[in-house]
Amino acid sequence: MKKVMVIVPFAMGEDDLARRKTQLDAVDLGPGLEFHFKPVRVGPKNYSSQHDMALADFSILDAGLDAEKDGFDAICIDTMSDSGMAMLRSVLTIPVIAPGRHSMLLAQMLGEKFSILMMWDRWKMLYTKTLGELGMEHKCASMRSIGITPDNKTLLSGKEDEVFPLLLAAAKTCVEQDGAQVLILGSTTMHEAHAWLSARIGVPVINPGPLTYQLASIALDLNLTHSKRTWPAPLAPKHDMIRAIGAAGAAFLEGRS
């Protein structure tokens, strides 16, 4: 049995975590893989500015730092921002799969140009960063938002009637006006809309969270992991310092609540 850690980028209780876990229902990975969802213990309230992204990177590094030592075979990061991926890849040799980079690359196996559907405009910076790193700005037809503030705990539940039609309208604009041949859901928190939207839009729609689970399975089956030349190990690892920073942040949040 191989174990995959799914790092959830916000601190949350069991009920909210269960909504994240339902992403697993989208795929059947067989009995050989076991997924463990682990929320971070520290981090930003949401992903709304560069301030948040710095905290997000750290929080995910902190959550995954000991994954290899603790017997995990791979990590999936449950956010399209790919926060923490580069840092974790530099300190781990197990596959670390993040949905942003991977869904943009997979989209190009299905068509030439893709659009990204997002809840609000504040997420644009997340995708711009990854597109820049990949050097693939020319492959992105557009990024369109529906102007709804996301809720990273309750996700879309209770808001289906309001949100789903807006997503469909934005998706149509991406396809008809912007030339998108593939759509990517801009957040793993939008997974509840995937089946509904896919059935109505007529182009492939990538559901980024479940995609990462499949890709973890591929990496393990093919015995492949990231290149250390792209993500080199530090000369002086500071694992103890990282753990101390994480613990202090968690204690701060605990004391505030």
Add this chain to the structure above:
Amino acid sequence: MTRILVIVPFALDEEGIKNREAQSRYVPLPQDWQLVYRPVTCGPTSFMSPHDWGLMDLAIFEAGCEAEAQGFDAVCIDTMSDSGMVMLRSVLSIPVIGAGKASMLYALTLGSKFSVLAQWEPALPRYRKAIREYGFDRQCASVRSFDQPPDFSNLLGGKEDQVFPRMRDVAMRCIEDDGADVICLGSTTMHQAGEYLAAHLPVPVVNPGPLTYKLVETFLALGLRHGRDVYPAPVEPRLEMLHAMMAAGARAEQ
């Protein structure tokens, strides 16, 4: 039962097909999967000139164009050239995966720059053309050859001691001189060298054939397939004509 059609781009005999089939041993595949390796009816015997490329497009197109009606769930094209892929996508709604574009994109999940290890010098222009057309110039560190004339039937069999170390040396130049973070084997015919290179190189090595099987598994699991507006169906399909043409080509070869 999930049936996958693997199109072998040359009109090979049984022995040649067996060498291709061996690729499926490198990866665990679901129990109920059946991989059916099918050679083309007729086609080129070399792969280094536009003459060959055009014929191979037609050959692979013909070999796979009825796959959906024949009950296959997906098609893998067993060549890094992706020959026939776009034509097949225009007539099929099941996933169609070529090894070329997919392995370069997959390489970029593992590192920021890849190099392609090519068989010999005459193969280089085709890779450079594909990389430019896919828009991956910025992500490709280099394409280098290890200067061994290809054998599309026996592959690298019997030449391991002589060829594998040379492949490793050329791959090291890709890494050290050109800045490659990932090595893509330039052909599905190099699959026998995959494990050796993975063990002897400091970067990940993508073995394109087995990768396509796993990608098909992913696409089927997630219900993803190419968008048909990118690959629209023909106004008037002429697949019967295509079959007749290639059958005549095969007869001419006998």
